[in-house]
Amino acid sequence: MLSEPPTTKMFKNIITTLRGEAGFRYIAKAREMTRVGLKVINFGVGQPDVPTFQHIVDEAKKALDSGFTGYTETSGIPELRAAISEYLNSRYGSDVKADEVIVTPGAKPAIFLAIASYIEPGDEVIIPEPSFPAYPEIVRFLGAKPIYVPLKWINEDRGFEIDLNTIESAITSKTKMIVINNPHNPTGTVFSPKQIEDIYRIAAEHRLLILADEIYDNFLYDGEKLKSFISFADWRDYLLYVNGFSKTFSMTGWRLGYLVARSEVVSKMTRLAVNIWSCATSFVQRAGVAALKGSWKTVEDMIKLFERRRNVAVKKLKEIRGIKVYPSKGTFYLFPYIGDILRVVGMSSEQFVENLIGRKHVVVLPGTVFPDKAGAEFIRISFALNEDKIIEGIERFKSFVEELMRG
Ligand SMILES: Cc1ncc(COP(=O)(O)O)c(C=O)c1O
Incomplete structure (x- = not known):
């Protein structure tokens, strides 16, 4: 046989x-x-x-009708990269340039790109748990090790908290990256500005990368404000920033997200992206511009x-x-x-x-x-x-x- x-x-x-x-x-x-x-x-x-909001759908239809159906630049159409940087800068007082943005077919490919660009077999990645499952699974796929640090359930009034000592004590010579999702799926936690500053400081002291996934940045209640990692002055030294259109604009099936990193890193990452997905869908990118630039009502x-x-x-x-x-x-x-x-x-x-x-x-x-x-x-x-x-x-x-x- x-x-x-x-x-x-x-x-x-x-x-x-x-x-x-x-x-x-x-x-x-x-x-x-x-x-x-x-x-x-x-x-x-x-x-x-x-x-999905009507003005976004209309823009996609318009793009289709006008024949905007071919490949685009791998890093995204210039108007969308510019619109994304303007959004982040006006919202978080940052200084992101259009060439520091890479548009991806959803936030998940942005997460993949960020992790795959840095993580090698044997590396360790610190992930607060519970966690969105894609981070540890991609880490494992690459032969590296997710190191879970548990979030601590306090009570009904305070919810979950992150213990910075547990993060710090999880750091070893193999640690390369800390993943922070804020606002946090699945717990609904919004980490305080002080906690975000402390995590950033720990990463900087240990010369580690931070993968920040802020895809829920518009879903905030009770007047809560988000301290975004993109607002740190030296973000280019430590940060891989992920966000996207799926949740904010109810566009999950359209597949549109982005990664922000220092420009030379973005242009190197483009080499990996072009070999996997070539570009995000052309007319969806036009719709993305309409989403960011249209009314936010x-x-x-x-x-x-x-x-x-x-x-x-x-x-x-x-x-x-x-x-x-x-x-x-x-x-x-x-x-x-x-x-x-x-x-x-x-x-x-x-x-x-x-x-x-x-x-x-x-x-x-x-x-x-x-x-x-x-x-x-x-x-x-x-x-x-x-x-x-x-x-x-x-x-x-x-x-x-x-x-x-x-x-
Ligand atoms: C924390 C987090 N990041 C990323 C994603 C994936 O977003 P996308 O659908 O744009 O790939 C999700 C979707 O559930 C999520 O909860």
Whole structure:
């Protein structure tokens, strides 16, 4: 008998070990359940539920109609690179130049580009956990090691905090990079300006890179302000800055993001980008210019809407005995603590979630998909869905918990 064919035999094992983004798995499950006629309420999604704003859609149509459909510059069309630098400078008082921006097909490719451009086998990358899973998986793919530093759950009023001593003590001679996502998926934390300054100082003292992912920078509540890493005067020495259009402009399926780094680094990274994706989609880039330069009222209205939804979701969740919920200051996620309930009913967070989906058709994500242990006693709930659904979903959730607790 012939041995396994090369296509099977030679496949790189590391790829089969990569964990997918659970959100996608649960979206597929929710879709399938809806298809067979179940009334699913899906708190798993990581995208705004509002359609992409009309002026952005119109600009994409215009670009298509005018035949703007070919390849563009790998680093992005000049108008978009300029618009991105203007956005960052006017918002954060920075001094980013257009040639320090590389436009990517989504924020994830920007994350990949940043990590792949620096990280070599054996390197260590410090990642606060819970974490968006793409960072550690890309690090592992490159043969390097994610070093998780757990965020500390304090209580319902303070939420999660980052312990700078744990970050500092995780640094070894192999450490190259610290990844900071702010506002933070999945916990909804907005790190304070002081914490951001301290992290920056630690990185600078140890001559480390910072990969800052600020894709939720517009999703801020209760008047919260964001201290952006791009606002540091010497950012060019330490920073790889990621942001994108997916969340702010509800453009997840359009695939448009960007990376900011010092100009000579950007031009070197272009060599990797051109060999993988050539460029971001041409007409989507035009739409990106319209998004940044058009009226921001649609974005502001969406954030106000999300703040109201957050309030409703928090109020309803607080009615459930045993759950502790911190009202997120940023993103559109809540990350309630359910550890006491899990202990009483003897379930893991995955079992809890599977049962909730099976019995009540309510989809939430288990904290363990972010992506290891720190989230084991939590679940992630997205409030990017309408108020009626939020209320009904949490009521079903409440009855599920009550039934579980009654045994
Ligand atoms: C923290 C974080 N970074 C990056 C992304 C990916 O963004 P994009 O869809 O633009 O690739 C997400 C999406 O969920 C995210 O939560």
